[in-house]
Each structure stands twice: as C-alpha cells, then as structure tokens.
Amino acid sequence: MLENLTERFREAFKSITGQSKLTEDNVKDAVRAIKRALLEADVNLAVAKRFVDDVRDKALGAEVLSGVNPAQQFIKIVHDELVALMSDPSSRDDEGRVRINFTRSRPTVVLMAGLQGSGKTTTCAKLAALLVKRNKVKPLLVAADLQRPAAVEQLKVLGKQIGVDVYAEEKSTPPTVCRNALDFARKNANDLIILDTAGRLHVDEALMKEVSEIAKLTEPEEVLLVCDAMTGQDAVKSAKAFDERLPLTGVILTKLDGDARGGAALTVKAVTGKPIKFIGVGEKIEQLEEFFPDRMAGRILGMGDVVTLVEKAQSVIDEKTAVEMEHKLLADEFTMEDFLDQIEAIQKMGPIKDLMKMIPGAANLPMDQFDERGIVHLKALIQSMTVRERRFPDQLSNSRKVRIAKGSGRNVDELNKLLKGFDQMRKMVKAMSQQGILGRVAGYNIKRKRVKRLRNEAKGASKGGARPGLLGGLSGFGGAPGGMKQPTPAEIEAFKKRFKI
Numbered sequence: 001m002l003e004n005l006t007e008r009f010r011e012a013f014k015s016i017t018g019q020s021k022l023t024e025d026n027v028k029d030a031v032r033a034i035k036r037a038l039l040e041a042d043v044n045l046a047v048a049k050r051f052v053d054d055v056r057d058k059a060l061g062a063e064v065l066s067g068v069n070p071a072q073q074f075i076k077i078v079h080d081e082l083v084a085l086m087s088d089p090s091s092r093d094d095e096g097r098v099r100i101n102f103t104r105s106r107p108t109v110v111l112m113a114g115l116q117g118s119g120k121t122t123t124c125a126k127l128a129a130l131l132v133k134r135n136k137v138k139p140l141l142v143a144a145d146l147q148r149p150a151a152v153e154q155l156k157v158l159g160k161q162i163g164v165d166v167y168a169e170e171k172s173t174p175p176t177v178c179r180n181a182l183d184f185a186r187k188n189a190n191d192l193i194i195l196d197t198a199g200r201l202h203v204d205e206a207l208m209k210e211v212s213e214i215a216k217l218t219e220p221e222e223v224l225l226v227c228d229a230m231t232g233q234d235a236v237k238s239a240k241a242f243d244e245r246l247p248l249t250g251v252i253l254t255k256l257d258g259d260a261r262g263g264a265a266l267t268v269k270a271v272t273g274k275p276i277k278f279i280g281v282g283e284k285i286e287q288l289e290e291f292f293p294d295r296m297a298g299r300i301l302g303m304g305d306v307v308t309l310v311e312k313a314q315s316v317i318d319e320k321t322a323v324e325m326e327h328k329l330l331a332d333e334f335t336m337e338d339f340l341d342q343i344e345a346i347q348k349m350g351p352i353k354d355l356m357k358m359i360p361g362a363a364n365l366p367m368d369q370f371d372e373r374g375i376v377h378l379k380a381l382i383q384s385m386t387v388r389e390r391r392f393p394d395q396l397s398n399s400r401k402v403r404i405a406k407g408s409g410r411n412v413d414e415l416n417k418l419l420k421g422f423d424q425m426r427k428m429v430k431a432m433s434q435q436g437i438l439g440r441v442a443g444y445n446i447k448r449k450r451v452k453r454l455r456n457e458a459k460g461a462s463k464g465g466a467r468p469g470l471l472g473g474l475s476g477f478g479g480a481p482g483g484m485k486q487p488t489p490a491e492i493e494a495f496k497k498r499f500k501i
C-alpha cells in the first residue's frame with residue numbers, strides 16, 4: 001500500500017539526513033523532492049504547492065531543538081503537515097474516532113453513492129459488519145441498485161454472509177424501494193439502514209438525478225461517497241462532482257491495498273473539504289478500517305510508529321538516568337552489569353523485532369541480527385560471570401573465558417565477540433558523551449546548569465552503589481522530537497497490549 005509514495009519520501013529526506021542544521025539550501029532540495037513525490041503520486045498541483053510552501057516555512061522557522069537531529073525535525077514537520085492535509089476534526093468524536101451521525105427518532109439512514117465498480121455494494125456489507133461490532137446496531141441493507149441485474153443478488157449473498165437482513169423489491173424504482181425500506185426497518189426493529197445505489201461509468205445527469213432524488217426522499221444522516229483509490233485524481237474529480245449534487249458527509253476510499261501512489265488519499269479532503277471516514281484495504285468483509293490521518297501519515301513516511309517508540313522511550317528513560325550514565329561512562333565505570341541492565345530494560349519494552357520495526361529506515365537493517373535468541377545468549381554469558389568479571393571484563397584470562405562459556409552453554413568465540421562488541425560500544429558511547437551528545441541521544445534537552453547539578457547528584461549515587469536502570473539505552477535509535485505530546489493512558493494501554501508488556 002502506497003509503496004511508491006513512501007519510497008519517494010524516503011529519497012526526499014536524504015538531502016537532509018546527516019546535515020547539522022536545517023538551512024535554506026538543504027530545505028530547498030528536500031522540498032523540491034517532496035513536490036516531485038507528490039506530483040508523481042497524482043496529487044494535484046495546487047495542493048502540492050501549498051503543501052511544500054507550508055513545509056518550507058515551518059522548517060525554516062523552526063527553532064533548533066537540541067533533542068532532535070535536523071532530519072528527524074524535518075520528518076516531524078512533514079508528518080504533521082500530512083496529518084493536517086487529511087484531517088477533519090469535526091468528523092471525529094471525543095476519542096478521535098470517526099463519528100457517525102446516528103439519530104434516535106427513526107432508523108439512521110446511510111446513503112452510499114459512487115461510480116461503477118468503486119466498491120459500493122461490497123462496502124455496504126463491510127460497513128454494516130463494522131458498525132454491528134463497533135456500535136451494536138441492527139442494520140438493514142437496501143438493494144437500491146436496479147441498474148445491474150445481478151446487483152440485488154450480490155447484496156443478498158453478502159447480507160447472508162454477515163447475518164444482516166436485506167430489503168429488496170422486484171419491479172420497482174430505487175426511490176420507492178428506499179422509501180418502503182424505511183417503513184420496513186421500523187417494523188423490523190432496525191436502527192440503521194444502508195442504501196446501496198447504482199453506479200455509472202462516468203458522472204452523468206441520469207445517475208445524479210436518481211441519487212439526489214433518493215437523498216431528498218430519505219434525508220440520510222450520512223451520505224458517503226465510495227471512491228476507488230486506484231483511480232487517483234479521477235476519484236478526486238468524481239468526489240467533487242458528487243459533492244456539488246449531494247449533501248456528502250464523508251468519503252470511503254476503497255482498494256487502498258492496490259494503490260501504490262496515494263494521490264486520492266492525500267487530496268480528497270483538501271479538494272472537496274469532505275473527510276475520509278473509512279478505507280477499504282482488501283476484498284474480505286473485515287477489510288474495512290476506520291481512517292486515522294496520523295496512522296496514514298506514519299505509513300506514508302515509512303516511519304512506522306516512531307512517535308510511539310519515542311514516547312515509550314521517554315517513559316522508560318528519565319533525564320537523571322541519562323546523566324548518571326554519562327557520568328559513569330566518563331569515569332570509566334560502565335560495566336557489564338550496566339550493559340545487562342540495559343538489555344533487560346530494552347527487552348521489557350517488547351519483542352526486539354517489533355521495536356526495530358518502529359524505527360525509521362529500519363526496513364534497511366539486517367533484522368535477523370536482532371533476534372530474541374541472540375539476546376538470550378548474551379544474557380546467559382553475562383550471567384555466568386562473577387561480579388568482578390563483569391566489572392573488569394577486559395582482564396579475563398583464557399581459563400576464565402572457558403569457564404564462563406561452559407557455564408552459559410555457549411562457546412568462547414561467542415564470548416570473545418561479546419567482549420569485543422562491549423569494548424567497542426564503550427569506546428563509542430564514551431566518545432559520544434565527550435562530545436556531549438549522550439543526553440541528546442536520549443532525547444532530552446538538558447540545560448547546562450541542570451546537567452551540572454544532576455551530575456553532582458549522580459556522583460553521590462554511584463558512590464553509594466546505585467545502578468541506573470537503563471542507559472539512554474536507545475542510543476542510536478534516534479531522539480525524541482521536541483514538544484512531543486505525552487501519551488494518554490489509553491494510548492499507553494494500547495501500546496502495552498501490542499507489545500505484550
């Protein structure tokens with residue numbers, strides 16, 4: 001889904017990666033690449049232009065955050081602009097979920113409209129199934145497409161499949177079917193009716209007349225336009241045409257699973273002012289999802305759940321621990337025990353591979369090297385060392401190495417690799433901390449004075465033998481964008497569930 005767009009954005013960020021600052025020049029290059037990416041995605045010119053102008057202004061006006069590198073800061077700006085492009089707060093409830101305008105005075109009416117083959121009939125059934133689950137409603141599907149001979153039968157089959165009643169009439173007209181369906185729904189105790197209407201190859205007068213007549217007659221609470229994402233700008237154009245004739249309340253974008261470019265997803269809201277409410281991501285009944293602009297932006301940028309990762313990291317590492325570690329490293333007191341602590345803390349955050357996936361660009365990493373078994377082996381080796389050996393791993397004799405390897409069920413080669421890796425890591429982290437980067441890596445904007453105070457406190461703590469739970473253990477995982485909102489309790493719960501914490 002949206003692979004091409006993701007790839008183009010990745011390329012656009014290249015000109016900023018590794019730069020020390022966002023400057024007029026490097027921002028210009030990145031912005032030009034983003035514009036190209038959007039145009040290739042079939043985003044219309046006006047929308048693309050406005051988008052990159054906004055990104056440029058924000059990037060150049062952004063204050064330098066010491067907790068974030070320029071590429072991350074830039075990605076965050078693009079992410080937020082993408083979200084803004086696709087969002088419509090008025091179509092969301094208090095929890096940020098898609099709002100359906102249910103009424104209590106009569107069965108709620110949802111009218112589905114759209115071009116031929118866009119996925120109306122399938123989506124009627126998908127939506128009914130989704131709302132049964134989400135809102136505990138009792139829907140009725142209405143066969144108001146009398147254009148195509150097999151349409152009624154298709155809806156009946158789908159209704160049967162999901163256990164939802166279907167209302168159909170023989171030798172009738174669509175407006176009559178819909179009006180009678182309302183009466184039937186009242187008697188049948190249905191609190192929701194979904195009208196499946198006919199489609200045409202192109203927007204034409206006969207089609208528009210028929211659906212607007214149905215809309216006038218049934219006064220639907222929701223008029224949803226079903227659009228095929230794969231048709232890009234044509235989908236957007238048809239949305240505009242329908243919007244002029246029907247009181248649209250939202251769009252359902254189907255076949256996003258087959259859409260590599262993403263132009264319709266990006267521009268429907270900007271061009272028509274109507275929000276995407278649901279997306280179709282496959283042919284199966286359950287493959288209809290509520291649309292969340294922030295998740296979509298994350299998908300498009302290929303940054304997975306980096307925002308969640310950063311929030312999670314912030315909740316695990318506190319500022320004080322980061323500074324304590326910096327002190328320990330500078331004083332050469334970083335031991336294998338601290339290393340073990342780090343490994344354990346990272347493990348607590350969830351399966352390593354899942355965590356890796358949340359890191360931008362992680363798709364390019366050799367995932368196999370981050371498996372759980374490897375970590376278990378490392379732990380076994382460290383655990384079979386004595387406390388002294390853990391503190392002074394560089395002083396291990398050969399016979400001690402053999403003993404440690406045996407005790408852990410591993411071999412000396414593996415132990416040597418661990419020792420070498422540990423030594424390299426210590427050197428690398430020490431070099432970083434001497435440049436004062438460590439605090440930044442952990443994602444904190446630690447003010448100089450504060451560092452001094454914390455450092456003094458840390459000195460006392462490490463003398464007393466206190467050990468930090470976790471080094472800015474995510475060093476190299478990237479820092480937290482500044483000003484990141486704190487996760488809500490519900491988000492934390494969802495995250496815990498996802499990573500089985």
Ligand SMILES: Nc1nc2c(ncn2[C@@H]2O[C@H](COP(=O)(O)OP(=O)(O)OP(=O)(O)O)[C@@H](O)[C@H]2O)c(=O)[nH]1
Nearest residue numbers: 116117118119120121122199254255280281282283
């Ligand atoms: N891959 C994929 N296929 C979909 C999706 N939604 C619908 N389809 C397929 O698109 C085709 C057309 O779907 P229909 O529901 O019959 O479309 P329609 O708009 O009712 O068509 P008409 O009634 O002829 O106007 C079917 O083969 C569906 O399975 C989706 O989200 N992903």
Ligand SMILES: [Mg+2]
Nearest residue numbers: 120121145151
């Ligand atoms: Mg149909």
